[in-house]
Amino acid sequence: MKIKIIENGINLEKLATDLKLDGGANYLLQHHNTFSEKENCVNTTEESLPIGTVVFVPEEPLYKIEPKPRTVEVKEAIAFIDYKEQREEEPDSTQNKSEHEGKYFVIQKRLCQCDKGFNYPQFKVTSHQKHYWNDENGAADYLAVTEEDLQLIPSSAPFGQCKLRPTSGGYLACVYAPAGKWQKPYEKTKVMGKSCLTEISELMCTTGGKITIKKHGQVSELGLNNIRNANVIEQQLINPFLDFEEFLEQVDEDNENHYN
Structure with a gap:
């Protein structure tokens, strides 16, 4: 991940705009607080940050505005009209x-x-x-x-x-x-x-x-491709108690054992 050292006392709202982060200030707030020490956590996106504050910023280009779309194939799980x-x-x-x-x-x-x-x-x-x-x-x-x-x-x-x-x-x-x-x-x-x-x-x-x-009654089901294509950092933020990389390794191992 990247870090940004605050030089002019701005808040996360302004920083997210300047960096053009996808997800905006709220996502930046969550990301920073996830990787920061407790005493360095930020309470709100409007809070002015002291000069010298180290802010943890998501890696580019994953969170840049207009990222390259990722196609997730779920056609096998549900029936719908696809053109x-x-x-x-x-x-x-x-x-x-x-x-x-x-x-x-x-x-x-x-x-x-x-x-x-x-x-x-x-x-x-x-x-x-x-x-x-x-x-x-x-x-x-x-x-x-x-x-x-x-x-x-x-x-x-x-x-x-x-x-x-x-x-x-x-x-x-x-x-x-x-x-x-x-x-x-x-x-x-x-x-x-x-x-x-x-x-x-x-x-x-x-x-x-x-x-x-x-x-309509049909329900999407996650497939192996959905799990493999998931972004590790996003999943870690959603569920900080889950080691998603370890989970991926376990899924691949179980899948390999199933076909052996």
């Missing part, structure tokens, strides 16, 4: 950019919501029993939801009460009545001829409510 290859092959493809880009597909175990309701029911896939998003065991929870999957769990008053059915005693129960298929499915991915839903898909109820996706 990277298309953009490389077709420089002008931005004109054909889909609103589904970067959105996740929806699985059966997750939830939807109605802007006129109160509860969040779960999907019930009835259009097929064939395709699962990211589950090699074929668990029903991971069935892909398609435009024709209109049934919900629970089936009776799935959204609880309906704001469009007020009475003097409160709102009446939801009367779920879908107006046709789901709208805005991703038409380039189909299961048995039925387009799959993504986070932006929606469905209208004949009562007047608009039903959208509350949670």
